[in-house]
């Protein structure tokens with residue numbers, strides 16, 4: 001199973017967007033306290049629209065608590081300081097629990113976490129024009145890279161039929 005972990009998220013709309021991605025991809029969402037908002041926040045609900053109830057959500061008091069719960073989990077730390085490119089790793093094993101851990105919006109992941117997990121720190125390439133990508137976009141990028149490698153298992157790959165669309169004749 002794929003898991004997204006948000007370390008002390010601060011902006012409710014980002015977590016709302018990510019919750020929608022999680023609901024749409026059967027990805028578990030883990031939030032590490034403290035959060036910068038209430039779980040009842042209207043911006044969180046609005047960004048997640050009606051999907052919040054479909055999210056497989058867990059809350060944890062620390063990253064260590066999460067590591068202890070999943071001793072066999074494969075943890076990847078998503079940071080612009082990563083020495084590896086995210087797409088160079090193999091996420092194709094659908095029998096394992098794969099965790100993508102993202103940092104908080106203002107300060108990212110703690111230095112100590114990056115130091116302790118240097119080999120599993122992954123960067124998404126970007127230009128010098130910006131300091132970092134938006135958190136919810138990075139979560140979607142990693143989620144869909146993992147799903148692509150897993151051949152979109154358990155996803156609807158076929159488009160729905162739109163009988164009401166009238167295609168014009170040549």
Ligand SMILES: C[S@@+](CC[C@H](N)C(=O)[O-])C[C@H]1O[C@@H](n2cnc3c(N)ncnc32)[C@H](O)[C@@H]1O
Pocket residue numbers: 078079080081101102103104105106107108109122123124125126131132133134135138
């Ligand atoms: C807005 S960024 C945090 C910026 C923070 N000042 C820092 O230096 O990490 C929030 C999170 O998005 C993810 N992120 C943003 N840009 C990234 C990139 N180019 N590569 C990997 N992760 C990125 C990381 O997980 C980061 O902790």
